[in-house]
Amino acid sequence: MKKLLPTSTAGSLPKPSWLAQPETLWSPWKLEGEELLEGKQDALRLSLFEQQQAGIDIVSDGEQTRQHFVTTFIENLSGVDFAKREVVRIRNRYDASVPTVVGAVERRKPVFIEDAKYLRQQTTQPIKWALPGPMTMIDTLYDDHYKSREKLAWEFAGILNQEARELEAAGVDIIQFDEPAFNVFFDEVNDWGVAALERAIEGLRCETAVHICYGYGIKANTDWKQTLGSEWRQYEEAFPKLQKSKIDIVSLECHNSRVPLELIELIRGKKVMVGAIDVATNAVETPEEVAQTLRKALQFVATDKLYPCTNCGMAPLSRRVARGKLNALSAGADIVRRELQG
Numbered sequence: 001m002k003k004l005l006p007t008s009t010a011g012s013l014p015k016p017s018w019l020a021q022p023e024t025l026w027s028p029w030k031l032e033g034e035e036l037l038e039g040k041q042d043a044l045r046l047s048l049f050e051q052q053q054a055g056i057d058i059v060s061d062g063e064q065t066r067q068h069f070v071t072t073f074i075e076n077l078s079g080v081d082f083a084k085r086e087v088v089r090i091r092n093r094y095d096a097s098v099p100t101v102v103g104a105v106e107r108r109k110p111v112f113i114e115d116a117k118y119l120r121q122q123t124t125q126p127i128k129w130a131l132p133g134p135m136t137m138i139d140t141l142y143d144d145h146y147k148s149r150e151k152l153a154w155e156f157a158g159i160l161n162q163e164a165r166e167l168e169a170a171g172v173d174i175i176q177f178d179e180p181a182f183n184v185f186f187d188e189v190n191d192w193g194v195a196a197l198e199r200a201i202e203g204l205r206c207e208t209a210v211h212i213c214y215g216y217g218i219k220a221n222t223d224w225k226q227t228l229g230s231e232w233r234q235y236e237e238a239f240p241k242l243q244k245s246k247i248d249i250v251s252l253e254c255h256n257s258r259v260p261l262e263l264i265e266l267i268r269g270k271k272v273m274v275g276a277i278d279v280a281t282n283a284v285e286t287p288e289e290v291a292q293t294l295r296k297a298l299q300f301v302a303t304d305k306l307y308p309c310t311n312c313g314m315a316p317l318s319r320r321v322a323r324g325k326l327n328a329l330s331a332g333a334d335i336v337r338r339e340l341q342g
């Protein structure tokens, strides 16, 4: 019988301090050349080991080989000039200096395939691999070539599909697309966002997931959350389309958020990765707090479709806090598992 309530993380975990400055986004590498390649692989194994020590069921690379969940993927494509920068507003929330699309975007070489093969060699557990979603990618760039968000998103969807097919062939069990932009651009989500995502998963036989969250615990995000009022109903906009889509799993922020959990009813039938760990605080949840979030979600998700998870990536946290949160997630899932199996 398949294990009930299999645990996983949204993706990123803190990097060791010898590889990159801890508790910092876009932290520069501390090694270079051959040493950097080796260091990233060592960090990947360490990150896997920590997930295993905590009893996490579906494991990941902890995103140890990338500097940022969107930028690192784009850096490996042609058509984007990282020296030519423009200031744009990201997710309608904060200004950032971003690279410019100067020509046709293309994936001339695999991006994460060697890393995924390496992770596959280290474990027989199911593995999940995260890629940025098409809409979140275009929102992190200045487009001086296609001059259409939709057109650029479709180009990225095709590129992501190439990468995803090779990840599947490398033995990845779940491919996840990170689409925090789905919580912001509702008209685009419904016009072409979900369709572009389905283009990215075309022809895949492995499971697919979309992660939609309220972001890392950085100031721009916590300030934005203050403006969202007492109920966060953003998920309501994308869910009906996602419910009808071919995506297998939807990964959500739940714990400590103001998301009314009954919104999950709108994706009935999908597997749901329920965020039961807040990544915007250093306070480590108790197992009972995790269990409470899972019990609430079980009102709207079938038992065999609930996957306990973190709200978002834990890259900006300290390793000690992240480890504590992984343990809490496992222990909390275990409490509910035992109750269900009574």
Ligand SMILES: [Zn+2]
Pocket (backbone or CB within 6 Å): 010, 180, 211, 212, 213, 214, 215, 216, 311, 312, 313
């Ligand atoms: Zn997230």
